[in-house]
Amino acid sequence: MTVAGPNSAVVGAVLQPAVAGKLAVAGKLTIDGDASVLEAYGALLDEFDPDFPIVTP
Secondary structure, three states: OEEEOOHHHHHHHHHOHHHHHHHHHOOOOEEEOOOHHHHHHHHHOOOOOOOOOOOOO
């Protein structure tokens, strides 16, 4: 599988594979090959809460 596009779009697809399809539909990415590989990769990643408390009182 090959993912091509601007650097920011490719990084977005690697860090958040769920948005890769939306970026491809918008014309910002081109995905050649089996796109299910990107979905399988995304299933391996954890989603973290960006507002987690670093220090709790």
